[in-house]
Amino acid sequence: MAKRLPEKRKITIGRKRFIFLAVAILSVELSGATISGVVQDFVTTAKLLSASVEIICSEVTFHDTVFTNYKGEWSVSIPSSESVQESTLPDRFSVSQNYPNPFNPSTRIGFSVDRSGEVEILVHNLLGQEIGRRRQILSAGKYEIDWRGMGSSGVYFYTIRSAGKSMTRKMVQLDGGHSGGLSEIRSADSSPKKSLKKSAAVQTTIIVSKFGYVSDSLIVEAQDGEKFIVQLKTIHSVSTLMDGHNDIIEKMLNDSSYRWKTRHTYNHTDIPRMTEGGVDIQLFSIWVDPNQFSSGHFQIANHCVEILKTEIAANAENIQQATTIDQALELNHSGKIAGMILVEGGHAIENSLENLKTLYALGMRCMTITWNNSTDWAVSAKAEAQFHQVGGLTEFGKQVIRTMDSLGIVIDVSHVGDSTVADILATTTNPIIASHSGADALRSHYRNLTNAQILAIANTGGVIGVTFYPPFLSSDSRSVNIQTVINHIQHIVDLVGIDHVGIGSDFDGIEVWPTGLEDTSKFPALTLALLERGFSRTDVEKILGGNMMRVFRQVCGE
Numbered sequence: 001m002a003k004r005l006p007e008k009r010k011i012t013i014g015r016k017r018f019i020f021l022a023v024a025i026l027s028v029e030l031s032g033a034t035i036s037g038v039v040q041d042f043v044t045t046a047k048l049l050s051a052s053v054e055i056i057c058s059e060v061t062f063h064d065t066v067f068t069n070y071k072g073e074w075s076v077s078i079p080s081s082e083s084v085q086e087s088t089l090p091d092r093f094s095v096s097q098n099y100p101n102p103f104n105p106s107t108r109i110g111f112s113v114d115r116s117g118e119v120e121i122l123v124h125n126l127l128g129q130e131i132g133r134r135r136q137i138l139s140a141g142k143y144e145i146d147w148r149g150m151g152s153s154g155v156y157f158y159t160i161r162s163a164g165k166s167m168t169r170k171m172v173q174l175d176g177g178h179s180g181g182l183s184e185i186r187s188a189d190s191s192p193k194k195s196l197k198k199s200a201a202v203q204t205t206i207i208v209s210k211f212g213y214v215s216d217s218l219i220v221e222a223q224d225g226e227k228f229i230v231q232l233k234t235i236h237s238v239s240t241l242m243d244g245h246n247d248i249i250e251k252m253l254n255d256s257s258y259r260w261k262t263r264h265t266y267n268h269t270d271i272p273r274m275t276e277g278g279v280d281i282q283l284f285s286i287w288v289d290p291n292q293f294s295s296g297h298f299q300i301a302n303h304c305v306e307i308l309k310t311e312i313a314a315n316a317e318n319i320q321q322a323t324t325i326d327q328a329l330e331l332n333h334s335g336k337i338a339g340m341i342l343v344e345g346g347h348a349i350e351n352s353l354e355n356l357k358t359l360y361a362l363g364m365r366c367m368t369i370t371w372n373n374s375t376d377w378a379v380s381a382k383a384e385a386q387f388h389q390v391g392g393l394t395e396f397g398k399q400v401i402r403t404m405d406s407l408g409i410v411i412d413v414s415h416v417g418d419s420t421v422a423d424i425l426a427t428t429t430n431p432i433i434a435s436h437s438g439a440d441a442l443r444s445h446y447r448n449l450t451n452a453q454i455l456a457i458a459n460t461g462g463v464i465g466v467t468f469y470p471p472f473l474s475s476d477s478r479s480v481n482i483q484t485v486i487n488h489i490q491h492i493v494d495l496v497g498i499d500h501v502g503i504g505s506d507f508d509g510i511e512v513w514p515t516g517l518e519d520t521s522k523f524p525a526l527t528l529a530l531l532e533r534g535f536s537r538t539d540v541e542k543i544l545g546g547n548m549m550r551v552f553r554q555v556c557g558e
């Protein structure tokens, strides 16, 4: 526990890794100090084994790396130094504390003045624009001032000027705010002077990192015996996961008692499991089974949309509907999952552009042109493969595509026949997606995409959401695991680069699943396995959602 600064007990993590330039400022007599800490998972507070903790004290030229034990604990002794060079710049004040602390949305800036005079503190952003300023005549002593969130989140700098000297430091505002900026300057001389003299603080940079986690670095005035609790966020939890395909609504059409609020041991989707899985944006498929319903497809699609909207309304604290990516990210920012509507199968519009527009008005932002069944205006992949049906889009089909383009509805070609895909590509001016498909080169199947199709989709700027459905991933379904899913991702990356692949789990539309990806709570395992495969954090962010978001932004507007 921190002795002087109790708010340090929950120092954590920003989204980015901060490197502070540690500048020795205060001339101190150091008698050696032992500091220790605990590293935990931010979400679960589980103790993290084998996290690396790097300790840098430039004042005593000490640099060491230790690793946490099974209790997540670490400890290090900083050796003493008899004489520490007094720094020349600045010589009038010191900053005693500077680190981001999202639990306490203010950064405390401590400084000391050794001679009376005017002191000015100003805060500016990365562009050099001034955000706040305080100026005051101060007598010699220790002072502090708080920066309370103001403006957008991001990196800011503060400059302290006194008697012609100035010093600039970086600080990070994790959340935007309107909390007032710089507080009044107040004296900090009330801090117990004895303890200050007894154990001089050592300005120390502590960098904590672990595989699969976002590194955190903090700069502290470490005192002998001080203990730091650092909570790290996983790369998964700070990435936006946009899953391109989920069929829970079809399950709910046939089981009206199923609710999302509580965790279930059947089906794949509910709020607790989506939350655990770090799902940020979910495309919910509205699918009218043509084998179950021979007519009235549009009406049933409307009914399914109603089921979705009702369930979302019943869980409004945890999930809301979005029609744009910006809306979705805003929901995520307030801790909610964003649900978007995808209609799977053009038969739902019953050959009517008016029906298409009605579904758009209800929030549909993606439509799979066909399901396994062909429509009157588009041939499906299954009909091509099994019934040798020929022809792609009819003239009306091309009108559907152009109307989707003009409204801003993403075209999905999973399930769609090869000739139809070709006609779509010749008609649309937008990037297109395959919301839940695999690579035909790894597993030959009419539901998978040939290399030529993958290249063509990538050429539009589009994305392939790799499905988790084992029969599409391998001829030996039972052997399918996370690695098999990643093999398909890897194939697409090898073929067209990192910018055209995403995730389309098809959870609740599949009766078997890969080992390790049993339901919506298991997405974090995929992220870890991608990192282990060698994908960088940036690559993983693109695969999890960045690429899919790019397409939806471009087609549906921001």
Ligand SMILES: [Zn+2]
Residues within 6 Å of the ligand: 344, 414, 415, 436, 509
């Ligand atoms: Zn499907």
